Amino acid sequence: MNPLRAFAAKNNWLFSKVPMAFGYCYLGLLVAPGEVGNKAALHLATMLFVFLGSGLFVRYFNDFCDIDQDRKAGKQNIARGDHSAIRWLKLSGYTAIIPVALWFSAAPFPLYLLMGVQHLLYLLYSIPPIRLKEKGWPGLVCDAAYGHAVPAAVGFAFGYTAGAKSSPESLWIHIAFAALSQFALGIINILYHQIEDHPKDKKAGVLTWVALKTPATALKIGFNRYAPLALASLGGFYLYWGINGFPVLALALLLTLFLISAAWFSNTANPPARHSPRLLALNELTEIWAPLYTITALVFQDHRFIYLLLLHTFMFYRIIFPFVFYYFRRLGSGLQWLSGQLVYFYYHKLLVLYARLKKRFFS
Secondary structure: OOHHHHHHHOOOHHHHHHHHHHHHHHHHHHHOOOOOOOHHHHHHHHHHHHHHHHHHHHHHHHHHHOHHHHHHHOOOOOOOOOOHHHHHHHHHHHHHHHHHHHHHOOOOHHHHHHHHHHHHHHHHHHOOOOOHHHOOHHHHHHHHHHHHHHHHHHHHHHHHHHHOOOOOOOHHHHHHHHHHHHHHHHHHHHHHHHHHHHHHHHHHOOOOHHHHHOHHHHHHHHHHHHHHHHHHHHHHHHHHHHHOOOHHHHHHHHHHHHHHHHHHOOOOOOOHHHHHHHHHOOHHHHHHHHHHHHHHHHHHHOHHHHHHHHHHHHHOHHHHHHHHHHHHHHHHHHHHHHHHHHHHHHHHHHHHHHHHHHHHHHO
């Protein structure tokens, strides 16, 4: 089975954006000023709790604001069956996890600020009467920000501040680069989700950007405009770190970026229903390979990070292993094809040439 389609089916905020954010956190640890030491474990644990609270909140809050629309569309809604008091209790509890975890770990102020921005974006996206979700282009920007750009910035900040006694002066520059590297990819992701949800959104009367532009037009814009922009922003981000002391890591990331884009962005003439999962192709790099490559670089820096590599692989095995097995199968098929070509060359080319030369010079 094509792993990209299975990956697309599982692509929700809590499932997919957490490994991406952890990848940026590992990069922050790699380039952090000072010795990260035992603070790395504390920051990673705090980040896990913070994103758990944030993910639970946004999942419940979106359904909380979409109860009527989801009922019309026949979509599952986790908030519909709860009493009003239970709804507010859950929203308050999920929100409280974030500042409590940050306070418990003595996190620096920028992390409070970034998570505050993240929460504000959730509200602006879903809550009436603002509800940017149905405001066309602003809705795409808001979703890309809270779904990709801010989580990348938060992840990098968690890692980068683990080795500092106070907030480093260069922190905001680095987290701005991290956010910008994910912004176009965030646009692509929300286009995919709006294309997939279009039939039910249309039934419920939800006017998303894709509903205004049609799925076919949105798909074309995603591939022709935002996929090249995402490639350029990711490539530029990795190239920046290659120039600034990590050439091997940058080369591995850039090579993987090229191979993924070559593999998934070809044959774009397929109908939207068959082709839209390819919009998530670059997530494969930022959510699977980039975190693994960066942890490997950390292991070379400090052998104790081998435990982090094992833990990360165990935590996210559901998205890592399908791609690993897929590429092993592709490699096996390629080796089988190469073997067949070598046999053909030996029996049909080399031996024929040998026979001709023997007949000409030794007969």
